Amino acid sequence: MVTLHIGIDDTDSKKAMCTTYVAAIIFDDLLKMGLTPIMRPQLIRLNPNCPYKTRGNAAVALRFSIDLGKLDIVRETVLSRVYELAELECDGTEPGVAFYVGDEIPERLRGFSMTVVRRMVTVEDALTVASDVGAELHALKGRRGVIGALAAVGMDKIPKKTYELIAYRTKQNWGTFRRVDDNSVIKMDLMTSPWTFDNFDYETNESRITPHTPCPVLLGIRSLDPDMTFYAFSILRILEPVERTLLFETNQATDLHIQEVKVAEIEDGMSVSVEGVVADLPRVMPGGHVFFTLKDETGEIQCAAFEPTKSFRNVVRALRPGDRIKAYGGVKSKSGLPLTINLEKIWIISLARSIRAIPPSCDICGKKMKSLGHNKGYECPKCGKRLPEDSRILTEEQRTLMPGVYTVPPSARRHLSKPLLLEDFALLKKSSELNVYS
Numbered sequence: 001m002v003t004l005h006i007g008i009d010d011t012d013s014k015k016a017m018c019t020t021y022v023a024a025i026i027f028d029d030l031l032k033m034g035l036t037p038i039m040r041p042q043l044i045r046l047n048p049n050c051p052y053k054t055r056g057n058a059a060v061a062l063r064f065s066i067d068l069g070k071l072d073i074v075r076e077t078v079l080s081r082v083y084e085l086a087e088l089e090c091d092g093t094e095p096g097v098a099f100y101v102g103d104e105i106p107e108r109l110r111g112f113s114m115t116v117v118r119r120m121v122t123v124e125d126a127l128t129v130a131s132d133v134g135a136e137l138h139a140l141k142g143r144r145g146v147i148g149a150l151a152a153v154g155m156d157k158i159p160k161k162t163y164e165l166i167a168y169r170t171k172q173n174w175g176t177f178r179r180v181d182d183n184s185v186i187k188m189d190l191m192t193s194p195w196t197f198d199n200f201d202y203e204t205n206e207s208r209i210t211p212h213t214p215c216p217v218l219l220g221i222r223s224l225d226p227d228m229t230f231y232a233f234s235i236l237r238i239l240e241p242v243e244r245t246l247l248f249e250t251n252q253a254t255d256l257h258i259q260e261v262k263v264a265e266i267e268d269g270m271s272v273s274v275e276g277v278v279a280d281l282p283r284v285m286p287g288g289h290v291f292f293t294l295k296d297e298t299g300e301i302q303c304a305a306f307e308p309t310k311s312f313r314n315v316v317r318a319l320r321p322g323d324r325i326k327a328y329g330g331v332k333s334k335s336g337l338p339l340t341i342n343l344e345k346i347w348i349i350s351l352a353r354s355i356r357a358i359p360p361s362c363d364i365c366g367k368k369m370k371s372l373g374h375n376k377g378y379e380c381p382k383c384g385k386r387l388p389e390d391s392r393i394l395t396e397e398q399r400t401l402m403p404g405v406y407t408v409p410p411s412a413r414r415h416l417s418k419p420l421l422l423e424d425f426a427l428l429k430k431s432s433e434l435n436v437y438s
Contacts, residue, residue: 003038004066005105005156006078007098009046009059009148013090016174018215020166022085023060024246026078033077035064040226043164043248044152045415046116048257049269049330052092052144056415059148060248061155068101075099079138088141096145098153099136105156106133113154116147117257117416120269126150158251162422165229166248167218170241175214179239182207188221188235194421195228196221197253201410203310208410218242222252224422255418258328264298268333271416272341274301275326275349278319290316294327294341303327303341309408315346318401322352330414344417345407354397360387 011022020043027041042061050057066074079097086095100109112129115121126147130137135153137146169178182200185207189199198208199221209219218240223229226247233245257271266272276296283291288307293300305316319325326347333339359369362380369378369387377388407413407420 003103004064005100005153006062007149007152009096010145011086011095013087013093016214017087021216026081038063040249043250044155048414059152061152094142094144095140096149097138098149100153109133109154113151116151160254161249162253163223163226164248165221167245168216168243169218170243178210181237184237188232192232195225196223196232198410203409204411252415253418257416262298263296263301271330273328278323282317305343308412312408315406320354324349347405348403357392360391
């Protein structure tokens, strides 16, 4: 008997299908062939900044103990199912399948998997690693899917893994409105949180367990405990048939994509945490997006809280120059903009004193005077009296913001980002004043 590791990626499209559904069908096929799984199916989220991904950028790994003599028939079964179910006619869909035989995953392959979660890699990188470790790659259309398929194979040991129970719809309901009672989702959330998480966004009044795409997924329950997912599922009021369910272990909500770096080390496509000082006042841009500059001893970078982050933008707007923070998020280069950290959360370490200069009032008519420009003094808009620059009134702003960790709401959270409910604050409790806000 040998261990066969199977990785599958990029079978879906923005139109339909889901890689986890393809894997669920194959998992059932292999069980019916008498194969024994050595662990749960794995749902592996890859680099969330990849420009080619659909929203979740997920690959799947299946691991079975098999008789070596069955290897050919198993390979044929897997490839034929992927070919049957993948959205091959859709632009951008490039399914890949990886096979590796061995009881231990080589460290070279594990390292490759972590790189795919954190950085952009090429098909050539995947081909080189596969050749080095003896993995077998299959590209069914194009070659891009082999990257995620191989990365899924290498992620056999997930640090601080979580779980997701996925329920799938009967085919006649694909593309229709999902019928899961929102009140039962709230009830489930209240009864099982924090063992389950990101079930409902109370800020947007929106269920987060049901996707909005026309794919086969009915719902997904994310959890810290595998048994709790089934209990949570039993609470839901589901108003349509369920074709099948499958429980995955996953790297979701682990912050596995985040790398702690200095500003000078930041590259496009990375997800980072970087500590520094706020360099300027936050700027509110058209559309409600909020930008500011963060600097450390190696350089400066722009940070942004975009409109979908909702009330999180209020935290960013309240930052002031000199505040020491740690910013977490994905780095993207957009047309006309410098490299920007798309914020997922902020740890506010300490607050600076904020001194504001207020124009004086005219001592003749009492009107508030207007600035004539930097170091040019002030002029009364009514009577025209002028005063020098040193006539300004300096006042200290009373800060309402507090040190602590702040994060975006569930509706804006990436799959890999760890909610505050799950945070391990052991390294963050250097400040006795630490508060946590979600």
